[in-house]
Amino acid sequence: MAECDFFIEEEDFRGIVEFFLKKSCFFVPDLNYFEPKVESINNLEEVISIRKKKACSLFLL
Numbered sequence: 001m002a003e004c005d006f007f008i009e010e011e012d013f014r015g016i017v018e019f020f021l022k023k024s025c026f027f028v029p030d031l032n033y034f035e036p037k038v039e040s041i042n043n044l045e046e047v048i049s050i051r052k053k054k055a056c057s058l059f060l061l
Contacts, residue, residue: 017047020061030058 008016017027026042029050033039041047050056 013051014044014048017044025061028060029054029056030060031056 020027021042021044026040027047028038028040031039031054039050041050047059
């Protein structure tokens with residue numbers, strides 16, 4: 001699977017998330033899932049919130 005790492009400021013992160021959301025992508029946080037159901041996000045504020053609350057810095061697109 002292809003992997004792309006970013007080391008960026010918060011404002012740049014927001015811009016990248018908005019870009020992918022406009023392309024109809026959704027984000028799946030790289031969390032430990034205890035059930036076969038994963039969390040998919042298609043909202044900028046939710047991505048930012050999960051990134052801060054759960055200390056998740058990796059997302060699948």
